[in-house]
């Protein structure tokens with residue numbers, strides 16, 4: 001396809017989608033080639049590619065074909081030289097953290113402080129322990145062992161401790177690094193015959209922080225060296241802080257003596273977030289964005305919606321918010337529930353909890369205080385029939401099962417029985433507020 005033809009396609013698109021959309025979404029595209037019915041474009045970010053494909057893909061194909069080209073599909077690629085993390089020039093990137101290089105450890109993220117850490121029930125113990133260690137003074141528990149699932153704030157708390165300690169006592173030698181970096185340094189020291197320097201460095205610190213220690217599981221010589229370093233520091237009354245994705249006793253392929261050493265101090269876990277904590281985190285992050293995007297308005301209910309729907313981990317929650325603000329700023333619109341659902345459809349889909357028909361049956365029978373066997377069994381009395389219909393209704397709306405599949409799970413009932421039950425509940429939902437409340441309650445309980 002020649003540039004002339006592409007220019008004609010562009011002119012037609014501009015007329016079809018309007019100047020704003022055109023300059024936001026189509027101008028950043030760079031036509032690369034047309035081969036085998038596939039038109040390829042270079043885009044600055046995957047986000048733009050996805051958006052264009054979903055929203056303007058059909059029109060691009062239509063106008064290219066109208067110009068005599070045979071286009072069946074579009075492909076969007078981000079050239080490797082393009083910086084993928086940055087949104088288009090029109091979107092303001094989120095401020096980058098200034099990393100302060102520790103003397104000999106990994107950089108600390110300037111954003112990870114106690115001030116920016118939101119405390120809730122699931123992390124209050126871990127937070128209190130971290131605060132206590134950050135006060136410095138005589139070592140009371142050694143090591144402090146923080147563990148929890150992905151993205152729940154372990155690294156954030158460790159960096160916060162390091163920042164605080166350095167602020168209170170700048171002379172302290174605080175060394176923060178990941179277990180992987182520990183291993184890498186150890187191997188380098190071995191290779192370069194600098195083990196003495198290695199031992200000296202690690203034994204001279206006042207506070208040693210090792211992140212993601214589960215990494216050394218199965219790495220025998222690294223474990224051995226870690227064990228010696230650990231003992232030397234504990235003997236010298238130096239504080240050690242460790243994080244892992246699971247409790248010390250559950251780390252795979254870790255020597256027993258190390259497990260028991262790690263359990264000697266205080267072991268605290270970060271529990272999965274609950275709704276209140278997620279909402280608190282979102283509110284605090286929105287404060288930051290509000291300063292960066294003063295023109296953006298966020299409609300009531302959006303944060304509650306996100307806190308309710310994204311329950312995986314805080315990193316995903318943060319990513320969703322970043323994307324939402326970048327997107328809203330790009331299109332110059334208020335952040336409404338509708339825009340949120342459009343912009344984050346993939347994230348929302350991915351974090352939808354997969355509810356099974358069996359879970360629904362169990363929950364509904366508990367709620368109405370009937371036996372599971374009666375819910376599935378043949379009895380047709382109202383006491384059983386209504387909860388059964390409610391469970392069918394929820395199965396239809398909360399799972400991807402077809403009506404015949406649902407029928408089979410309800411004691412081999414026919415799909416028309418399921419359809420009738422679902423319709424009956426839909427009618428009641430519209431007319432009976434008690435029924436509507438019950439359905440909402442059950443839905444929430446199942447999504448927890």
Ligand SMILES: Nc1ncnc2c1ncn2[C@@H]1O[C@H](COP(=O)(O)OP(=O)(O)OP(=O)(O)O)[C@@H](O)[C@H]1O
Nearest residue numbers: 116117118149150151152153154155156281314315
């Ligand atoms: N309670 C919280 N308050 C504010 N931000 C939080 C909180 N918990 C987590 N975060 C944020 O979530 C993101 C992920 O946190 P972090 O990197 O500390 O997780 P992690 O537990 O170390 O995860 P991983 O197991 O992947 O290493 C960070 O940007 C962090 O600032």
